[in-house]
Amino acid sequence: MSDQMQKIVLASRPTGAPTSENFRLETDAIPQPGEGEVLVKVHYMSLDPYMRGRMDDAKSYAAPVPIGGTMEGGGVGEVIASNSDHFKPGDLAFGMFGWASHGIQPAKMLRKLDAGGMPITTALGVLGMPGFTGWHGLMEYGRPKAGETLVVAAATGPVGSMVGQLAKSLGLRTVGIAGGADKVKLAKETFGFDECLDHRAYVDAKALRAALKEACPKGIDIYFENVGGKVLEAVIPLMNPFGRIPVCGMIAWYNAGNLGSGADAPMPAPAIWRNVLVNFLSVNGFIISNHWDRFPEFLQDAAPKVISGDIKVVEDIAEGLENAPDAFMGLLQGKNVGKQIVKVA
Amino acid sequence: MSDQMQKIVLASRPTGAPTSENFRLETDAIPQPGEGEVLVKVHYMSLDPYMRGRMDDAKSYAAPVPIGGTMEGGGVGEVIASNSDHFKPGDLAFGMFGWASHGIQPAKMLRKLDAGGMPITTALGVLGMPGFTGWHGLMEYGRPKAGETLVVAAATGPVGSMVGQLAKSLGLRTVGIAGGADKVKLAKETFGFDECLDHRAYVDAKALRAALKEACPKGIDIYFENVGGKVLEAVIPLMNPFGRIPVCGMIAWYNAGNLGSGADAPMPAPAIWRNVLVNFLSVNGFIISNHWDRFPEFLQDAAPKVISGDIKVVEDIAEGLENAPDAFMGLLQGKNVGKQIVKVA
Numbered sequence: 001m002s003d004q005m006q007k008i009v010l011a012s013r014p015t016g017a018p019t020s021e022n023f024r025l026e027t028d029a030i031p032q033p034g035e036g037e038v039l040v041k042v043h044y045m046s047l048d049p050y051m052r053g054r055m056d057d058a059k060s061y062a063a064p065v066p067i068g069g070t071m072e073g074g075g076v077g078e079v080i081a082s083n084s085d086h087f088k089p090g091d092l093a094f095g096m097f098g099w100a101s102h103g104i105q106p107a108k109m110l111r112k113l114d115a116g117g118m119p120i121t122t123a124l125g126v127l128g129m130p131g132f133t134g135w136h137g138l139m140e141y142g143r144p145k146a147g148e149t150l151v152v153a154a155a156t157g158p159v160g161s162m163v164g165q166l167a168k169s170l171g172l173r174t175v176g177i178a179g180g181a182d183k184v185k186l187a188k189e190t191f192g193f194d195e196c197l198d199h200r201a202y203v204d205a206k207a208l209r210a211a212l213k214e215a216c217p218k219g220i221d222i223y224f225e226n227v228g229g230k231v232l233e234a235v236i237p238l239m240n241p242f243g244r245i246p247v248c249g250m251i252a253w254y255n256a257g258n259l260g261s262g263a264d265a266p267m268p269a270p271a272i273w274r275n276v277l278v279n280f281l282s283v284n285g286f287i288i289s290n291h292w293d294r295f296p297e298f299l300q301d302a303a304p305k306v307i308s309g310d311i312k313v314v315e316d317i318a319e320g321l322e323n324a325p326d327a328f329m330g331l332l333q334g335k336n337v338g339k340q341i342v343k344v345a
Numbered sequence: 346m347s348d349q350m351q352k353i354v355l356a357s358r359p360t361g362a363p364t365s366e367n368f369r370l371e372t373d374a375i376p377q378p379g380e381g382e383v384l385v386k387v388h389y390m391s392l393d394p395y396m397r398g399r400m401d402d403a404k405s406y407a408a409p410v411p412i413g414g415t416m417e418g419g420g421v422g423e424v425i426a427s428n429s430d431h432f433k434p435g436d437l438a439f440g441m442f443g444w445a446s447h448g449i450q451p452a453k454m455l456r457k458l459d460a461g462g463m464p465i466t467t468a469l470g471v472l473g474m475p476g477f478t479g480w481h482g483l484m485e486y487g488r489p490k491a492g493e494t495l496v497v498a499a500a501t502g503p504v505g506s507m508v509g510q511l512a513k514s515l516g517l518r519t520v521g522i523a524g525g526a527d528k529v530k531l532a533k534e535t536f537g538f539d540e541c542l543d544h545r546a547y548v549d550a551k552a553l554r555a556a557l558k559e560a561c562p563k564g565i566d567i568y569f570e571n572v573g574g575k576v577l578e579a580v581i582p583l584m585n586p587f588g589r590i591p592v593c594g595m596i597a598w599y600n601a602g603n604l605g606s607g608a609d610a611p612m613p614a615p616a617i618w619r620n621v622l623v624n625f626l627s628v629n630g631f632i633i634s635n636h637w638d639r640f641p642e643f644l645q646d647a648a649p650k651v652i653s654g655d656i657k658v659v660e661d662i663a664e665g666l667e668n669a670p671d672a673f674m675g676l677l678q679g680k681n682v683g684k685q686i687v688k689v690a
Contacts, residue, residue, distance in 0.1 A: 276628060280630045283626075284621075284626075284627050284628070
């Protein structure tokens with residue numbers, strides 16, 4: 001076993017969309033675990049849109065990655081050294097190891113994975129943070145009722161596909177939005193959406209709104225917000241009275257810098273605010289890391305459905321840590337199909 | 346008793362701020378009540394910001410007043426004829442009689458007033474729709490907790506003053522916003538706000554924000570939204586994580602036509618949306634007419650506090666139905682001090 005590890009650090013902060021110059025692959029000595037700590041060799045790591053936010057130094061719910069610091073992220077792998085009674089070499093674990101081939105964490109920050117069940121990659125997607133985000137947001141803030149209509153964008157992503165499949169199983173009409181014909185097909189045929197629109201087929205929010213109006217003849221009761229931008233602008237005037245909007249992301253605006261230029265977001269605030277008022281909307285922002293106390297409840301509900309195949313799993317696996325930046329830039333452009341993962345080793 | 350009545354009708358729809366040409370005083374025969382109906386001679390009528398919305402024909406939660414139709418509104422007065430067992434001449438009642446000297450309503454649409462208690466004008470303000478709006482919005486969507494900080498604009502109006510006084514009694518720091526030194530004094534000395542800012546003293550949202558930041562050293566947990574515009578823009582970045590924003594109005598934008606020009610609302614949607622996400626805000630639009638089932642609960646809680654003087658009452662009473670349009674235009678400009686009422690007879 002080599003005593004060297006690889007990691008990807010933030011070389012500089014992006015202006016707008018990240019480029020390869022913003023990342024740097026470095027080699028370092030594998031650290032030794034201290035008291036109560038565990039060393040893990042990472043097999044797979046997760047790429048998620050929230051990581052774009054960590055590259056900026058704007059005030060947010062989490063501290064930015066410092067220049068020269070390892071990019072943040074979750075991964076799954078095998079314990080190779082342990083100073084904790086809770087883990088032994090060979091155990092499989094999930095933890096926040098960053099974009100790296102190896103990582104050290106206190107044992108209490110790790111989640112042991114059951115090797116007998118599903119592929120460990122599911123701990124990064126459908127049964128990990130993204131799936132939990134969809135489940136919690138829909139159930140807690142979406143308050144779904146049979147017969148209602150739900151709209152979610154990034155419909156084939158790990159959050160959107162969870163939201164759509166759960167809502168469908170609860171008797172809602174589900175309308176997805178995705179980029180490209182392949183994803184539209186995937187949304188309908190694999191994830192069971194009643195309808196799915198290709199946002200690239202509509203020149204602006206107005207055109208998308210007209211198509212959504214046809215796809216949602218009874219209006220929209222729940223808009224699960226994970227993209228912002230054109231989709232938000234199209235959806236807002238179609239919301240039904242007493243509609244709910246859980247807000248967990250706005251990937252369309254992640255590259256917009258201060259988000260205040262309005263250049264890619266022509267809708268002014270009053271147009272949203274007026275709809276919140278006149279349609280009695282309930283809008284709730286949330287970040288899943290405030291809600292880990294409900295994770296066991298989520299797993300208990302969702303894991304059997306994944307095992308039975310009622311909830312489908314689609315993953316997009318890039319090969320090699322050195323390719324993580326490219327895969328991440330692709331994720332922000334919607335190039336991935338399903339949950340984006342990197343096979344590290 | 347004359348058999349003639351007076352009413353004010355919508356002569357034309359305003360573009361921007363209403364002018365006197367948009368209203369017309371008309372004389373008509375007093376109608377006779379049909380089966381189950383009651384005829385009321387109006388003593389006082391209410392003027393409220395929501396009436397501005399009824400003058401437009403934009404889609405909203407309520408139908409617009411038709412051209413030539415009587416302006417909508419609530420009033421209190423004396424029953425002068427009744428075809429219902431529930432009311433007899435001489436009874437005092439609240440109902441939606443419009444801007445008119447007399448009105449007919451089905452008995453079930455009227456609320457009988459207890460003449461032994463407070464002045465009947467309180468049924469239009471502190472113990473009527475505006476007070477109930479403040480109470481319900483604060484308790485249901487604001488979820489106030491002792492030690493938190495609340496901000497409300499139009500702090501000396503019937504909604505804002507109810508919100509501020511209730512919040513103060515629950516142990517919150519209360520910061521009002523009002524227009525002019527007299528209202529600031531009233532907010533602090535009569536309604537007990539810990540601090541009150543004169544929005545006219547600040548050239549823009551940024552300047553107002555700086556002052557609010559000083560007035561709210563621990564940030565803002567509840568922003569009770571009844572104005573929109575500059576105040577909203579100033580407040581949004583100061584919201585604490587898990588903050589709540591009940592939205593019951595946006596008077597600053599009522600004159601803005603389609604509300605989409607952005608001319609008086611430079612904040613683009615993403616700036617609000619981003620804060621909803623990163624601070625996990627809960628934003629709830631509501632209109633009090635969906636919640637009348639809780640009105641008895643409100644009266645039970647608030648009426649004793651009004652009688653005891655714990656909740657203060659300030660009313661601004663214009664004389665004569667013919668002066669209602671002027672008083673209403675003044676209300677939209679913030680010229681009134683306290684709840685705006687018109688003494689009709």
